[in-house]
Amino acid sequence: MKRVAILISGGGSNMVRLVEDMQDDHPARPVLVASNDPAAAGLAKAAALGVPTAAVDHRAYPGDRATFEAALLEPLLDARPDILCLAGFMRILTPAFIDRFEGRMINIHPSLLPKYPGLHTHARAIAAGDTEAGATVHEVTSDLDSGPILGQARVPVQPGDTPETLAARVLEREHQLYPLILRRFAAGQRERFDI
Numbered sequence: 715m716k717r718v719a720i721l722i723s724g725g726g727s728n729m730v731r732l733v734e735d736m737q738d739d740h741p742a743r744p745v746l747v748a749s750n751d752p753a754a755a756g757l758a759k760a761a762a763l764g765v766p767t768a769a770v771d772h773r774a775y776p777g778d779r780a781t782f783e784a785a786l787l788e789p790l791l792d793a794r795p796d797i798l799c800l801a802g803f804m805r806i807l808t809p810a811f812i813d814r815f816e817g818r819m820i821n822i823h824p825s826l827l828p829k830y831p832g833l834h835t836h837a838r839a840i841a842a843g844d845t846e847a848g849a850t851v852h853e854v855t856s857d858l859d860s861g862p863i864l865g866q867a868r869v870p871v872q873p874g875d876t877p878e879t880l881a882a883r884v885l886e887r888e889h890q891l892y893p894l895i896l897r898r899f900a901a902g903q904r905e906r907f908d909i
């Protein structure tokens with residue numbers, strides 16, 4: 715049984731879907747939900763689902779990313795995770811941190827990578843006049859939003875879409891894609907699978 719830790723920064727809607735899916739014949743179980751924000755609403759959702767939680771406030775380490783990560787690693791390593799899922803985690807991790815989890819850390823990004831790495835993905839897709847958008851689950855490497863793609867989900871961009879309406883449409887598909895890709899990843903399947 716693979717042990718899965720999930721990092722969040724906010725509402726944790728993706729984390730909830732991952733936790734809810736890790737039951738019965740699923741090859742993994744959640745062992746920790748951790749956040750860089752003690753006020754992240756997802757922490758209460760994780761606790762309500764019976765998952766241990768931890769929070770390390772990144773604002774307590776201004777300009778010192780390495781010390782923040784050292785503090786975050788304490789509860790993280792205590793949980794002995796086999797897999798680390800970033801789910802709405804909004805901090806950039808140092809290569810040193812990523813190296814510790816190389817090959818067993820995945821992330822969901824709200825664009826059809828390699829298009830639109832970074833932030834404001836929906837506004838950029840709309841501004842570009844794209845007719846399609848979506849989400850990508852990929853392995854995390856030290857090159858931001860650029861690791862091997864494990865799966866994508868596509869949605870139409872509709873006339874009159876705002877970043878908010880497009881984000882809501884993409885988020886629904888994230889909630890389908892991420893649990894499916896984690897199931898496969900935990901079972902050792904890494905070839906790309908789109909939905």
Ligand code: GRF
Binds near residue numbers: 725801802823849
């Ligand atoms: C989602 O759009 C996800 O793609 C991005 O963060 C947003 C919120 O995620 N990484 P969640 O509701 O906190 O899971």
